[in-house]
Amino acid sequence: EVQLVQSGAEVKKPGESLRISCQGSGYIFTSHWIGWVRQMPGKGLEWMGVIYPPDSDTRYSPSFQGQVTISVDKSARTAYLHWSSLKASDSAMYYCVRRDCGSTGCPLDYWGQGTLVTVSS
Amino acid sequence: QSALTQPASVSGSPGQSITISCSGPSSGFAGYSYVSWFQQHPGKAPKLLIYDVTNRPSGVSDRFSGSKSGTTASLTISGLQTDDEADYYCATYITSSTLLYVFGTGTKVTVL
Numbered sequence: 071e072v073q074l075v076q077s078g079a080e081v082k083k084p085g086e087s088l089r090i091s092c093q094g095s096g097y098i099f100t101s102h103w104i105g106w107v108r109q110m111p112g113k114g115l116e117w118m119g120v121i122y123p124p125d126s127d128t129r130y131s132p133s134f135q136g137q138v139t140i141s142v143d144k145s146a147r148t149a150y151l152h153w154s155s156l157k158a159s160d161s162a163m164y165y166c167v168r169r170d171c172g173s174t175g176c177p178l179d180y181w182g183q184g185t186l187v188t189v190s191s
Numbered sequence: 192q193s194a195l196t197q198p199a200s201v202s203g204s205p206g207q208s209i210t211i212s213c214s215g216p217s218s219g220f221a222g223y224s225y226v227s228w229f230q231q232h233p234g235k236a237p238k239l240l241i242y243d244v245t246n247r248p249s250g251v252s253d254r255f256s257g258s259k260s261g262t263t264a265s266l267t268i269s270g271l272q273t274d275d276e277a278d279y280y281c282a283t284y285i286t287s288s289t290l291l292y293v294f295g296t297g298t299k300v301t302v303l
Contacts, residue, residue: 103290105292107237107294114194114280114294114295114296114297115229115237115280115282115294115297116294117291117292117293117294120290129289129290129291130289131289131291132289132291165236165237169290173242173243173246174224174225174243175224175225175226175227175242175243175284176225176284177225177227177239177242177243177248177284178227178229178239178282178292179239179242179248180239181236181237181238181239182236183236184236
């Protein structure tokens with residue numbers, strides 16, 4: 071069974087750093103890109119970026135370029151989303167998602183359960 | 192990239208059919224053939240319902256169907272059930288070097 075399991079909720083202060091994780095299981099981890107999606111409270115889904123585990127090729131949405139860093143440890147089957155200096159506006163739910171290019175449109179077929187990040191002084 | 196436009200809300204009675212639209216820019220995206228639809232219940236992660244405009248992943252009910260005409264994609268839910276009450280998002284994959292996905296604005300479906 072394909073699963074993406076994310077790390078637990080975080081409460082941080084503005085200016086602090088944070089890394090959240092997403093571990094894949096039940097499939098060949100190096101065969102699929104892993105993406106990250108933000109959902110702010112009461113709002114819609116926003117695409118942040120994606121990483122390819124075999125070579126760490128990373129592509130960012132222009133809206134998130136320079137704001138976050140996406141990385142991967144393929145030996146640990148884990149992708150990461152990192153902030154060096156959090157802002158209150160980073161408070162949101164973050165989902166990791168698998169990109170399946172077995173189909174032409176590369177659908178986002180499996181999602182993690184989400185990690186809630188709260189940034190407050 | 193601008194979000195795809197969806198109606199804020201759609202409602203229907205149990206057993207009825209409803210359709211949710213998803214409109215892109217008039218000039219269209221190169222990847223607009225790759226429309227997906229997701230269902231999100233409150234407090235849960237999104238779930239893939241439809242991909243590549245019309246295809247259903249295994250395990251998804253055939254009450255959910257997708258279509259596209261021009262730059263407008265649609266999700267139809269037939270035989271509406273109480274469990275269908277959720278938020279629905281369309282998305283498209285822009286075939287460029289950025290591997291960018293764009294989501295719709297989201298539609299709240301209410302079962303009356």
